[in-house]
Amino acid sequence: MPGRPSWQEIEESLSRSLLRGLCWEYEQALRKAPAGLDPQIALRPNILLAEMRKLGTADAETWTIRINAEFAAAQRFDAVRDVFLHEVAHLWASVHPEGRTQADHGPVFRSLCNRLGADPAAARSRESFAAPRGSPRDGRDERLDRLRVKVRKLLSLARSPFPEEARAAAAKASELIARHHLSEIEEGRPREFTSRYLCAPARRHPRHVFLIANILQRFFFVEAVWVPAWVVAKGCVGNVPEISGRPHDIELALYVFDFIENTIRRQWDMARGAHGFTGRDYRQFALGVASGFYSQLEEERSRLSERIRAERAAEAGAGRFGGRPCTDLVNVFDPALGAYLRQRYGRLRAIGRPGLALRSSYYAGRKVGREMVLSRGLESHSNASAAPRLPG
Incomplete structure (x- = not known):
């Protein structure tokens, strides 16, 4: 009988499943793609879990999205998905006829975020109603x-x-x-x-x-x-x-x-x-x-x-x-x-x-x-x- 899987094997299995999940999310995102984008978007990007400071990055030259491996391991899948879709919007904006000449978080990027249901800020402050209040921030209600x-x-x-x-x-x-x-x-x-x-x-x-x-x-x-x-x-x-x-x-x-x-x-x-x-x-x-x-x-x-x-x-x-x-x-x-x-x-x-x-x-x-x-x-x-x- 095969022995119980080790923690490393479990981690590798869940990592593979998470990456498959992000590939599935990209297929869902393609259904929301606006007309006029470069046909390249139909090509699924390389999706990697990487050790890095940022939560995610998008590289249009290599058509690659990288997600922070530690973040992906510690957070719920919807949080990882939010970062992933944020980077998809960056990737698509880079091949958009107008997005190429705009800043990273310009109007085209924001419109793509709205279409994909992505957060333009990638990570919101999630302060609990029932939890103790943190330090005050500008613009609070x-x-x-x-x-x-x-x-x-x-x-x-x-x-x-x-x-x-x-x-x-x-x-x-x-x-x-x-x-x-x-x-x-x-x-x-x-x-x-x-x-x-x-x-x-x-x-x-x-x-x-x-x-x-x-x-x-x-x-x-x-x-x-x-x-x-x-x-x-x-x-x-x-x-x-x-x-x-x-x-x-x-x-x-x-x-x-x-x-x-x-x-x-x-x-x-x-x-x-x-x-x-x-x-x-x-x-x-x-x-x-x-x-x-x-x-x-x-x-x-x-x-x-x-x-x-x-x-x-x-x-x-x-x-x-x-x-x-x-x-x-x-x-x-x-x-x-x-x-x-x-x-x-x-x-x-x-x-x-x-x-x-x-x-x-x-x-x-x-x-x-x-x-x-x-x-x-x-x-x-x-x-x-x-x-x-x-x-x-």
């Missing part, structure tokens, strides 16, 4: 900074051992975030959007992941689109929910995703001992937790909607309320985010899931979800939802 501070404090209070106090703090944090977004949408403030994978790509995802993606889309001001994605560990194409929104909304959504996943794992250990569940009950338990949390948030959002409507009716009676009010305060939709989605994905269609025979483990999980309180203090999303990594 002061209102958003004040909101961050309040939300962090409330999520800390949500760890209170007194259930009513904890629930009230979490509900207040959710209300502050909702009111902030309503004012942004109604005042028409300029907003920038980006996209990230919600979790690691897989050939099949458990049902509760679909429901969590729906929770984030319904209550946390992001939009989730299921997209094909390369599964590095399996060396094949799978899919993944990709969430889009403002950077701070995406960070909060990732935090909430990990919070729910961690809660499911912790509560499962207790439920298994208390109810005698077996491993086959885990998926239904997880679906129940997500379903219960969804119902809790839906009730809270409906109550908030009633309060806001009453406040606005009173303000309108006094002649103080103006602007363009959102008509649906339960399902708030950002038209600017909708335009971003149309540009990034084109035409979208809804997907459904077949029904499922529910067992007692589902209802036990639903009870947990109904009582779950979002708070600070669980594992950061930077580790909890990481995709398979190259060891080393």
